[in-house]
Every structure is written in structure tokens, then in C-alpha cells.
Amino acid sequence: MGEADWATADGSTDPGRACPIGPVVDLVFSRWTTPILWTLNEHGRQRYVELQRRVAAITPKVLTQRLRQLERDGLVRRTYHAEVPPRVEYEITELGRSLAPLFASLVEWSAANLDRVEQARQEYDDTPAR
Amino acid sequence: MGEADWATADGSTDPGRACPIGPVVDLVFSRWTTPILWTLNEHGRQRYVELQRRVAAITPKVLTQRLRQLERDGLVRRTYHAEVPPRVEYEITELGRSLAPLFASLVEWSAANLDRVEQARQEYDDTPAR
DNA sequence: CAGTATCCCTGGCGATACTG
DNA sequence: CAGTATCGCCAGGGATACTG
Secondary structure: OOOOOOEOOOOOEOOOOOOOOHHHHHHHOOOOHHHHHHHHHHHOOEEHHHHHHHOOOOOHHHHHHHHHHHHHOOOEEEEEEOOOOOEEEEEEOHHHHOOHHHHHHHHHHHHHHHHHHHHHHHHHHHOOOO | OOOOOOEOOOOOEOOOOOOOOHHHHHHHOOOOHHHHHHHHHHHOOEEHHHHHHHOOOOOHHHHHHHHHHHHHOOOEEEEEEOOOOOEEEEEEOHHHHOOHHHHHHHHHHHHHHHHHHHHHHHHHHHOOOO
């Protein structure tokens, strides 16, 4: 909570993402990654098709893209079983699981404050002088 | 942490965002909102131009868009002073400030684990059999 | 100063079809 | 089953210029 923590090591401001949580936000909160991680964390090791069913509305292309990215980032582990038919299982890694408390905090915050947000929107929309 | 918390109240799965933190992610972690909230939280009440300078590389159009959205969501308060030249100040609200612990957790997680992510990427990229 | 207004452009996503 | 491959789109963002 320092006064100038948003400055980078070399003293210059980081253009674009002038805050220290930029990287982790890109990592965890980019599109589709949160539902995927959530599902993996909640339902344990799963096959590709199970994921596709649980993370509704995601197309196979995008699901694969995100899974590859998560695997590369070390948050998800992919296990290929050379059988017929082939079986691939995905599971969350220890590193991925370390995000669970964070997710829990997010859930807590939502439960406590999301209605306030909705209320604020209502008031904003109901104000004619804008 | 129930077994089927990703199901909505009516028993159906929520298409697209099959996890309970979907809404708060959209609210807080959509593009540009995190650096804006961070800056507002770190440097207190500021004028439009100060924000524009601190959140580097953001264009005025987008900055205004995001500020309006944050105002509507009740996370930011806008104060217009009818002077010449006009002066507008933005500050984080109590509701917005309630996100601070969350941000702090994110910073902590980054400090503890971001190097592991980088390491995982290195290993992934250095593996030829892919 | 604090924004609008306009135009443009891209990359991410969706849909669909196909394969080892 | 577990993905690729290809195509098309369009919302969101960037650049630039202008205004009360």
C-alpha cells in the first residue's frame, strides 16, 4: 500500500497497465479462464467433453485455446491417455488451486455488495439530468 | 464451496459464465477498470487529466467510457465544479474501496507465484514434443 | 479543462465443417 | 473422443479532430 507502488523498478510508469496487478489480471481474469478454472476446481479432474458441457456455450476451438494457455501458465495439467478412443483429462494444478482463496473472496464480496451495485445502477439510470 | 454452486437458482446452468464470480469479474476486471480503480485508490481524488496521465496510454474516449461505467456501478463518484475553466474530480466510493483487500490479495498472490508462472511457461516452451 | 464526435481497424470470438 | 481448420464478423478500442 505504498505511495508509488505503481511505478516499475526502473522508476518509469508502466504504460497501459499502471498498476501492479496487471499481470495477474491478464492471467486469471481473461475471457473464459475463470469459468474453466472454477469448474476444474469444483469438479476435479475431468475430460474435455465434460468441460465443454459444464462451461456452457464455449466452442471447442476456444476451449482448447484457453486450456493450452492455462497449461502453459502452469495452472492446469493435461494428461493424455493413448487409448481407443483417446482419453484426455484436465485437472487443476497446485498453483491453480492456490487461487481458490482469491475466488472465495470474490464470492464473498459478490454476496455482500452486488446488490449495492445493482441499486447504484438503478439510481443512475433513474436520474434524468445527465 | 458446495457441489453444484455453479447452477443458477432455477436449476439450469448459466450459459457462458458457469461460475458464480462471473458478474464481479465483469464488474471489476474488464479492460482498463483495474488500473483506473487502482490509481483512484492509491492517489485519492483526482481530476480527469491526472487520471489520464497516470493511466498511461488510455485515450480520452475510453477513459470517459470506463469512468461513466464505474460511476454507474457505484464504484466511483464524479464531482463537477462549474468554474472557468471547468473542474471535474473523480474519487473512489466506499463501495469501490471495499475492493481494496481483494486487490491486496492479488498483489500478494503475484509476489508469491508469478515467478512460478514464468517458470512454467519456460518449461512449456522448451518442450519440443508438442 | 473535460470531454464529444468520427472514422477506422483488428483480433478475438462464434459458427461450421472436418480428422486422427 | 478430442480436437484442427477455415471463414467471417463485429464490438471494442485506437487515432485524430473538434467543442462548451
